[in-house]
Amino acid sequence: MSRPIFSAFRAAFRAGGAPLRPRTSPRSAFNFTAGLGAGAGFTFGSRHASTVVSTSMRSTLFRPITILLAFAPILCGYLGVWQVQRLKWKLALIDEIDHNLTKAPIALPPHVNMSALPDFAFRRVLLKGRFRGPPILQGPQTRDGIAGYHLIVPFDRSAEGGSTVLVNQGFILTAEGDAIREGRKPCPGLGANGGPGDEVVIEAMLTKIDHDAKSYFVPENKPEQNRWFWKDIPDMAEWVGGEARGVQPVLVDVIDHGDSGVPASLRMANGVPVGRPPQIELRNQHMTYAITWFSLCAATTVMLGLVIRSGRAKKIPNRRRPFGRP
Structure with missing residues (x-):
């Protein structure tokens, strides 16, 4: 190829003398x-x-x-x-x-x-009757950072022509609750041999039925072992006798006014259940x-x-x- 033609092609491919730069994109x-x-x-x-x-x-x-x-x-x-x-x-x-x-x-x-x-939830009520077994231990519960149970005992009002309801006597320590469940200690309110106790009048508060009492993380109750992780009131009433023994699925909490003058911690240490305060x-x-x-x-x-x-x-x-x- 002659030099003039070669120079013309070089000028076309190298405009202004700048070297040809390859493109990074094929398009x-x-x-x-x-x-x-x-x-x-x-x-x-x-x-x-x-x-x-x-x-x-x-x-x-x-x-x-x-x-x-x-x-x-x-x-x-x-x-x-x-x-x-x-x-x-x-x-x-x-x-x-x-x-x-x-x-x-x-x-x-x-x-x-x-x-x-439901219309009478949180109303204070008066009951007259006798405690009778079997006791129910519901927990674990805590009070002032201390672990324990709620002691729930059937309350027989048949002498007054009434039904039997469930009464939450209050909080007891874990060791006390385990001893009551195993029969090593008598249940407060019952006789020495586990029979019905003396006739008493108590002041309590009607609880509100909570249909969502059991959350996803709470275990299932084990009635055969008397282990109640949440308050299933209908099942509890059935477990202590149900309609055959005149038990209604009603739960009340004993009110503790603190009239005894004994600190709650000392009463718990002596195995005495401590009820709920009158305020919520x-x-x-x-x-x-x-x-x-x-x-x-x-x-x-x-x-x-x-x-x-x-x-x-x-x-x-x-x-x-x-x-x-x-």
Whole structure:
């Protein structure tokens, strides 16, 4: 090839004397116009930037962190609404308790109307009768950081023409409860041989039936071993005799006014059950929980927006540079 022709080709491939730079992408734009005159060139177009942006957004949306952040605001918002509902329920419960506690004690009817029982929750009642076995140990429970049981004993009111109900005498230590279950110690309120005790009058509080008393983490009760992990009142009433012995599924808690002057700790050490105080203090942290969940909902929503925004690919300008130009 002659030198003039070789020089012309070199000028076409090396515009301005600059070396030819290889393209990193096989789809780069090529414009064969250098040295050929106006309108004599042809172009191979590259893909537009929208394809890159679409691919990048799809990969961002299906990343595990994005999926997690997409569900987090929904979950936190749901929990926040649930806590608001719980707050309304707790406030109504506190009002109900305060209203009922201000009323004077009433005599528990001989036969309790089970359909009307929820309307008398947390009412103070007076009962006359005798304790009789078998005792029920429900727990583990704690009082002032000490482990123990609630001692629940049937209370026979047949002498007054009434039914038998369940009476929670109060809290006893674990060692005392185990000894009563194993028969090594007599149950408080019963006779020395385990028979019915003396006739007594007690002041107690009607409990509210809790249909959600058993949570997911609480074990199943074992009646055959007299191990009751949660208060299943119908099963407890059936275990001590049921309808055949005139037992109604009604549970009352003995009220401890502290009139004896003996500290509760000393009474517990001596194996004496300690009843519940006449006042009820309910924790109400639902507003704090609701604010926390709604704050997390807002924070995770902002994080989700930032992740999606950062995942958007920058548009690649669709420039067509002359063939061989840098």
